Amino acid sequence: MQIINESILEFENYLASENHLPQSPSSLYEPINYIIGLGGKRVRPALLMASCAYSGGQIRDGLNAGFAVEIFHNFTLLHDDIMDNADTRRGQATVHKKYDVNSAILSGDSMAFIAYQYLLKYNPEISIELIAVFSRMAIELCEGQRLDMDFEQSEQVTISDYLHMITNKTSVLLAACMQMGAIIAGADKAHQKHVYEFGKNIGIAFQIQDDILDTFGDASLIGKKSGGDISQNKKTYLYLKALELSTDQQKEELLLLYNSNADNIDEEEKIAKVRKIFNTLVVEEYANQLKEAYMDLAISHVRQLDIAQSFKDELIAFSEYLVKRSN
Amino acid sequence: MQIINESILEFENYLASENHLPQSPSSLYEPINYIIGLGGKRVRPALLMASCAYSGGQIRDGLNAGFAVEIFHNFTLLHDDIMDNADTRRGQATVHKKYDVNSAILSGDSMAFIAYQYLLKYNPEISIELIAVFSRMAIELCEGQRLDMDFEQSEQVTISDYLHMITNKTSVLLAACMQMGAIIAGADKAHQKHVYEFGKNIGIAFQIQDDILDTFGDASLIGKKSGGDISQNKKTYLYLKALELSTDQQKEELLLLYNSNADNIDEEEKIAKVRKIFNTLVVEEYANQLKEAYMDLAISHVRQLDIAQSFKDELIAFSEYLVKRSN
Numbered sequence: 001m002q003i004i005n006e007s008i009l010e011f012e013n014y015l016a017s018e019n020h021l022p023q024s025p026s027s028l029y030e031p032i033n034y035i036i037g038l039g040g041k042r043v044r045p046a047l048l049m050a051s052c053a054y055s056g057g058q059i060r061d062g063l064n065a066g067f068a069v070e071i072f073h074n075f076t077l078l079h080d081d082i083m084d085n086a087d088t089r090r091g092q093a094t095v096h097k098k099y100d101v102n103s104a105i106l107s108g109d110s111m112a113f114i115a116y117q118y119l120l121k122y123n124p125e126i127s128i129e130l131i132a133v134f135s136r137m138a139i140e141l142c143e144g145q146r147l148d149m150d151f152e153q154s155e156q157v158t159i160s161d162y163l164h165m166i167t168n169k170t171s172v173l174l175a176a177c178m179q180m181g182a183i184i185a186g187a188d189k190a191h192q193k194h195v196y197e198f199g200k201n202i203g204i205a206f207q208i209q210d211d212i213l214d215t216f217g218d219a220s221l222i223g224k225k226s227g228g229d230i231s232q233n234k235k236t237y238l239y240l241k242a243l244e245l246s247t248d249q250q251k252e253e254l255l256l257l258y259n260s261n262a263d264n265i266d267e268e269e270k271i272a273k274v275r276k277i278f279n280t281l282v283v284e285e286y287a288n289q290l291k292e293a294y295m296d297l298a299i300s301h302v303r304q305l306d307i308a309q310s311f312k313d314e315l316i317a318f319s320e321y322l323v324k325r326s327n
Numbered sequence: 328m329q330i331i332n333e334s335i336l337e338f339e340n341y342l343a344s345e346n347h348l349p350q351s352p353s354s355l356y357e358p359i360n361y362i363i364g365l366g367g368k369r370v371r372p373a374l375l376m377a378s379c380a381y382s383g384g385q386i387r388d389g390l391n392a393g394f395a396v397e398i399f400h401n402f403t404l405l406h407d408d409i410m411d412n413a414d415t416r417r418g419q420a421t422v423h424k425k426y427d428v429n430s431a432i433l434s435g436d437s438m439a440f441i442a443y444q445y446l447l448k449y450n451p452e453i454s455i456e457l458i459a460v461f462s463r464m465a466i467e468l469c470e471g472q473r474l475d476m477d478f479e480q481s482e483q484v485t486i487s488d489y490l491h492m493i494t495n496k497t498s499v500l501l502a503a504c505m506q507m508g509a510i511i512a513g514a515d516k517a518h519q520k521h522v523y524e525f526g527k528n529i530g531i532a533f534q535i536q537d538d539i540l541d542t543f544g545d546a547s548l549i550g551k552k553s554g555g556d557i558s559q560n561k562k563t564y565l566y567l568k569a570l571e572l573s574t575d576q577q578k579e580e581l582l583l584l585y586n587s588n589a590d591n592i593d594e595e596e597k598i599a600k601v602r603k604i605f606n607t608l609v610v611e612e613y614a615n616q617l618k619e620a621y622m623d624l625a626i627s628h629v630r631q632l633d634i635a636q637s638f639k640d641e642l643i644a645f646s647e648y649l650v651k652r653s654n
Contacts, residue, residue, distance in 0.1 A: 024470075132447055143352055146355040
């Protein structure tokens with residue numbers, strides 16, 4: 001995965017090389033530097049820059065757009081943390097805890113517009129295409145986040161609803177990164193479509209893996225206690241598939257557990273009981289099969305690209321790394 | 328003010344004619360329709376559309392960009408209301424009160440991106456110029472909002488700081504509306520600059536008038552109790568000028584009053600005491616003079632425009648309407 005690794009390195013160098021934000025008012029820009037400085041895998045800018053290279057451009061041509069998507073991604077994390085009332089992010093205080101909620105709202109808002117400033121750094125013909133893809137994606141992501149919130153309160157969620165939600169909440173950003181890299185490289189619409197679909201389907205597989213790790217992952221590897229989704233009554237694929245496969249008795253128990261709250265049941269006991277039902281119904285196996293299906297779909301789009309075989313091999317290796325990761 | 332009035336009418340018709348937002352998820356889009364439906368003077372889209380007509384285009388050519396700025400303006404109101412913990416807006420419940428804070432954050436976020444979708448409805452060469460002006464303005468507005476928040480806690484605010492703050496918080500949006508209308512009409516850079524400067528200086532005069540009305544306005548006309556800025560210890564021009572002109576004793580009293588809070592002084596008594604000092608020092612008169620100076624500056628840019636005299640007369644009449652209003 002030479003190009004992906006080079007992209008990550010190049011992006012980290014770019015971040016470290018100079019201040020990409022204005023200095024003043026520091027009360028607006030400091031929280032932004034703080035959350036960007038918390039780190040992360042930089043998957044999104046790296047994907048964008050690598051996609052540019054795979055599509056015939058240079059890795060560094062994707063730097064400004066890479067910064068735009070990294071700023072945007074962190075904007076969503078910042079506002080999500082307020083909405084989830086989360087105290088920590090990557091082991092450090094969240095922005096609204098370190099500063100305050102109003103700072104987190106306002107600095108987050110300005111990040112949305114700063115992202116566009118970086119998309120405007122290209123030739124107008126490129127910029128306008130990037131902005132069209134980016135804006136549509138941003139709205140879809142807000143819709144996905146909204147659905148995720150709605151599903152916590154709803155009894156009527158189907159597997160299809162869930163897949164629609166994670167497509168918007170997670171996948172369209174990866175898909176847009178792939179397409180934006182291709183746009184910068186000057187690739188045609190057919191090529192753009194294939195890399196977009198690759199990113200989208202990999203994103204869905206990535207999210208299913210995330211759900212599996214959240215419930216069955218090794219706490220020492222994933223860096224947090226597993227079972228968080230169960231605690232929060234998240235209607236993940238695991239839960240929805242379990243409902244589908246369950247006997248009447250198991251279904252009743254699951255529904256009861258997912259309607260419980262911290263007041264009337266011990267969290268650890270709840271997680272253990274749900275996990276036991278999941279294990280009985282082998283839903284992890286179903287989830288793995290679904291994940292593989294989306295990965296195959298993603299790879300089918302790679303095969304249709306008119307690029308060097310070595311690039312195709314890299315893309316496939318990267319998707320395996322993303323989807324088979326244990327953290 | 329025929330063109331301005333036609334613009335308002337055309338914009339209201341456009342709003343009423345069809346649904347400009349997606350239907351689903353309704354939990355995301357309903358709060359947006361709610362706040363847009365609360366009304367308002369539609370000053371910003373009307374200015375944009377009228378500027379387009381004054382600059383040689385058609386009023387209706389500004390509709391999509393007008394919708395973009397109206398959505399953006401309401402996004403700022405929506406998030407400001409969360410930050411100010413405001414219960415009502417235009418006599419109705421604020422979005423975070425009617426729905427909840429998370430809905431207000433997320434629906435607000437999506438409004439920022441919806442604005443761009445509407446700016447993308449023009450030819451690419453026009454769109455990219457609109458987006459550049461709009462994005463820079465949006466960041467300046469966030470900076471202005473941040474300064475406004477910071478000033479509430481600071482003892483070191485100068486009149487120059489205040490003017491910088493209101494320029495960003497209020498004026499650059501009106502300035503950008505004027506410029507965007509001119510861009511759509513295909514006007515050259517010199518013309519764009521003059522209409523931008525007109526909008527900016529009128530915006531400053533508008534905000535000074537707002538501050539005067541907040542402190543000295545007739546409650547039955549402004550639709551709220553006057554004295555709100557004094558209650559909130561806002562460092563308006565009136566306050567800063569009063570500090571500059573005050574005797575040592577008056578200064579001490581003012582500082583004491585502005586460091587007080589609801590626990591240790593009656594609000595009505597505080598407002599009356601501050602107003603009395605303001606009256607003794609005739610700061611309202613100074614504010615009116617400053618307002619007139621910015622209005623003259625605005626009008627000087629109108630005079631330099633290469634447009635029909637009747638259009639210039641309209642712009643001047645409109646600025647007088649905005650700045651001399653009593654509500």
